[in-house]
Amino acid sequence: MPNCRHAIFISDRTGLTAEGMGDALLNQFDGIEFKRLTYRFIDSSEKAEKAVEEINRIAAECNLRPIIFTSIVDENIRNIVKKSAGLHLSFYDAFINQLEIELNVAANHQVGRTHGIQDTERYDARMEAVNFSLNHDDGVSAKDLAHADVILMGVSRSGKTPTCLYLALQYGIRAANYPLTPDDLAVTDLPKMLKPFKNKIYGLTIDPARLHHIRTERRPDSKYASVENCRSEVNEAESMFRQHGIPFTSTTHKSVEELAASIMLACKLQRRF
């Protein structure tokens, strides 16, 4: 029997809560390779029974029982899922009773609350933030900048665009971005268009060697991608940040999640939905 361990995520909806909980826990264990499998939209007894059959088949093929992370609000469906072979870690079982006692209210057991649209207006505002980030990417007008919650500034390929999109999708933040061009970097002054919005600017920098690698994928053997050019652009950008007291961070070892969280903290931003 092969020495394999499955990590199974079962959800009555998107699977994001079960995966989030499971990943946070599994990342605490080194040296074990988990085979991941997500069951989404398990919202009926029939679907649950079918999932149990599949899981039992998977479990029978391995010598180690699966770890099963469950995020299902309906107790009956949860109890069906629990019949499957594995270690069950159930999110609602662990916490919902304590909350019911504390809040003195019974849980509603309604599915799809967490990642569904609960309020169309707030959802639209979030999508508007996504559109804002898309429309204010790499080249912006001063008028638009006035409506931004934050303006990310950095050299080309320093990670501005994915971070803006993540800020919009996850937090509903209107994030514009301003790419520092060689012309901007030739002077020590802030780009004129940005001056009225200095308190909304957050800088992104990056290790020159990593920037060289990223730019080479895009334009191999160009001056743009050369190590020397990357180094001088990054140096000039960091000088500009320091001179004008603009907070900044390096994107080299940070994921979009970490960058977005750092920016929320540094710029004292609150989620907008």
Place this chain on the structure above:
Amino acid sequence: MPNCRHAIFISDRTGLTAEGMGDALLNQFDGIEFKRLTYRFIDSSEKAEKAVEEINRIAAECNLRPIIFTSIVDENIRNIVKKSAGLHLSFYDAFINQLEIELNVAANHQVGRTHGIQDTERYDARMEAVNFSLNHDDGVSAKDLAHADVILMGVSRSGKTPTCLYLALQYGIRAANYPLTPDDLAVTDLPKMLKPFKNKIYGLTIDPARLHHIRTERRPDSKYASVENCRSEVNEAESMFRQHGIPFTSTTHKSVEELAASIMLACKLQRRF
């Protein structure tokens, strides 16, 4: 004393796990308004002590104690946080022991594993998916479509772009999108460029009244935004989906999270990172 209830999320890193867990639980309780507050990057005793002081001050101002969701891997820091006034729901306390026993490995207690960059190559592939979605938005070439994991097809403003971006950011999926133009809709045949990739197409539709509302924000009083035009475009698009056996869903009441999860399920896609 005001009748207020705080929901506090405390994390040693981004806060995403604590917020995800807390939101999933709090959404189970109707009629209670929570004042949300997130403490991010609480990764030292000093920061924890400072957070405790703030929380105690907040708690003293209300007659109901805060609900505190904690995602902190260091046990010492977690124990400091637990001294604050409130109901503590701690993710690691609930599950990590069971996992240590099952896996027969001690947890590493390393911070920043869940949403950090653990593997640069895989992270780059994810960012590459974001770039792919951005570059293949509203107007694509057949060459590019060959590299897509999925192609979202639908009329203008049916929700393709945010869904593509979410698929890329959350799952590392290369999602292209193809906007059905009035020319495409005038014939029943699939757009020529898409024919070789029929098995990768997923359709998005939308309630015509909602489409009218969204398009009116963009181009008020246009033919493009008129109820009649929205209705006929949607009807034609749905006819095309049905005729060619293309799976589709309505975006009217679905969030990007739900749309992405539906597409992952329907197209049998696996996360790529």
